[in-house]
Amino acid sequence: MMINVQLLNFLAKYSPAGEETFKLQLGPEATIEQLLAELKIPPHVEKMILVNGRQANPSTRLAEGDEVFIFSPAAGG
C-alpha cells in the first residue's frame, strides 16, 4: 500500500530522498513500528506521530492513502 509521509524539520534527514514530504510503499497491514524501522528513525529520537491528524502509537495499523506526520516535541523550547 502507498502512504503519504511528512517528516517535520530536522526529522527530514530520515527521509529516503531527503524530501520533507514523500510517498512510501509498505506491505499490507503495516504498522507505525514498521514504518519507523523502514525510515531508520532510531527509538531514542523523541517524536510525536499523527495518522490522519490523530495521535498514533507504534502498534497503530496503517491503511492505503494514510497521511502520516511525524514531528519532534523538542520543538517547544
Next chain:
Amino acid sequence: MYGWRGKILRVDLTTGELREENLDGKVARDYIGGRGLGIYYLNREADPRGHPLSPENMLIMAAGPLTGTSAPTAARYMVMTKGPLTGALTCSNSGGQFPKELKRAGFDALLFTGRAAKPVYLWIHEGRTELRSASHLWGKMVPETTETLLSETDPKARVACIGPAGEKLVLFAAIMNDRYRAAGRSGIGAVMGSKNLKAVVVRGEGLIPVASRDRLKDVQNRVMTKFNQAAKAQPSALSQHGTIGVMTPLVQKYGVFPTKNWQQGTFAGWQAITGQTLTEKYLKETSACWACPISCGRVTRVEEPGFAGEGEGPEYETAFALGALCLIDNLAAVTKANYICNDLGLDTMSMGGTVACAMELFDRGYITEEKTGGPLNWGDGRKLVELVKMTGLREGFGNELAEGSYRLAERYGHPELAMVSKRLELPGYDPRGLQGQGLNYATSPIGGSHCRAHMAYCEMVGIPKAIDPHEWKGKARLVKLWQDVFSIIDSAGLCIFFSVRNLLRPDLEIFPDGILDYLNAITGAEYTLEELLKAGERILNAERMFLLKAGFSHKDDTLPHRLTHEPLPEGPAKGRVVHLEEMLEEYYRERGWSREGMPTEPKLKELGLK
C-alpha cells in the same frame, strides 16, 4: 534581599510625586513577584469597579525575582491593570532587555496612578527617578519615540513606550519595549495613553544580588548541560523557525488552525504562512531576549512592492490572526501588517481577530461598503495592511475596528460573530479539537489567552506527555495544574517556552522543580515545592477575587457560541464542539470553588487570602 531588589516606585501622575517604598518580605515570598506582585497591589489598592481609562486605574509594571539574573530566559516582566478591552483584570507579559534593566536599576515594580496634565515619560537612572515632558513625542511611532528617548537620555538605556494607538485609546493598544517586544493584550497601551504616560526609560547598572552563587552554578550546570545535549541531538525548531515554524504545521495537521473567523479548522494556504517559508523568504537573523538560549525572535525584511519593510516577526499568533483567520495566505502582507502593528503599538492578535470578524460581518451582508469604505473580502492582504494603519490612527472605519471585535459585532447586531472570551480575542488553537484548551480560554483570568495556561502543549505538542486532545474528561485537573504553574513562571520572571520543556518535571503533574531550584539559589527564600505550588494557586485565586469584585461571574467563563454549538466542518476534528459545561463543573470542583465559580471561605483561608 536577594533576587528581589526590595524596592517599588510609586508614581502619581496627577501630582507628579515619585515615592520609593520598601517591598515587604512576606509579600514577596507569598506572591513571588511579577504577576503575583501585580495582583497583590491591585487587590489592595485599585477599585475593581472603576473605569479602566480613568485616572484611578492603577497600572503596574513588575519584574520577578529571577528577572535580570543569569537564569535561562529570566527576561520577563508583567504589566497588570484593569483592561479597557475586557473590563477584566489583565496581565500581559513581555521579554527583551527592558525588564532586566528595571531590575538592575533597583526596582521590582513600578506603580502608576493618576493622569498627567500633559504627556510625560519616566526616566530612571543612577538611583534617580524623574518625570520629563513627552509633548515632543506625542503622535510619534514606536521606533522614532524609542530613538529620540535614547538620544536624549542614554544610548544604553531601555525603553517601554506606546505608539499612536495607545495615545488614541485603541482598546487593544500594546506597550512596546525594546522596539519590537510587546506586552500586548487587553489594551494596556490605552491605559498608558489615558494617563498621558508616553514611555518609561530605564538605565540600570547595579548587579542583582544572588543568595548563593555556588548553588546557582550547580543548578545552571545541571539545567544547561541537559538543554545543550538535547539541542545537539534534536535541534530546536523554535530556534530554527520561530514560534511560527513550530505551531503552524501542528495546528494544520491536527485540524485546529482557526481559519476564516473560526469557520474552518484547516487552511489550504497554510504552507505560505509557516515559519519554514518565513526562513526561506524573509529571515535576516534571529534575536534573543536577555539570558535566552533559544533565540526564537525573527528579524525579517520584506521587499515586495506594497509590503516592503524591516522589523521583527511574525510570531505564530500573528500569522494565525492576520493570516489564516482572515484567509490571507500572503506572508508579505501578514509581515507588513505586523510591522505596522509594532510601529503603532497594536496587539496583532486582537487586530487580526477584529479584522476577521469585520470580514465575516461583510460577507454575511451585516455591514455594507458604505461603512467599511470599500469591499472587505476574505484573503485581501492589501486591505488588511490598510485597515491596520487606519485602526492605529482611528481613521475612517478603523475607528470602529479600534473598539475590538466584540463591540464591532455587537454594534452590527451579531455579537456571536466576535470570537472572544471575556471580550478578549482568542489565540490560534481551535478548542473544538483541543478540549482542554477550551476550558483554559474560558477560565483564564484575563479572558481568551494561551499564556495563563497552555493545554496545547500536552494536547498537541506532546509536552511533557501527549494526551488525547478530543477527550474532555479529566482535563479540568490538568488545566488547574497548568494555570497554577504558569502563575509561578510569570511571577518568577521566566519565559514559558524554556520553562515548559526544561524546568518542569516531565510528567503530567508538571511540578516546577527547576524553577524551585533557581528561586532558592537566587533568593535564598528556601521555598518548599508545596509552598511554591501554593503561591501559584494563591495568585490565581487572588486574580479570581479581583474579577468577581469587578462584577464578573461564572456566567463569564464562556466561549463563543460557535465553539460550543457549531461542529468543525472539516479536518481531523470534524464534527466536534467544546464540552465546556461538563469541564467547567469539574474545574470548579478541582479548584475548591463553589458551583458558581466562587472561591470558598476555606479555600481563601488556606491560601491566606482571607
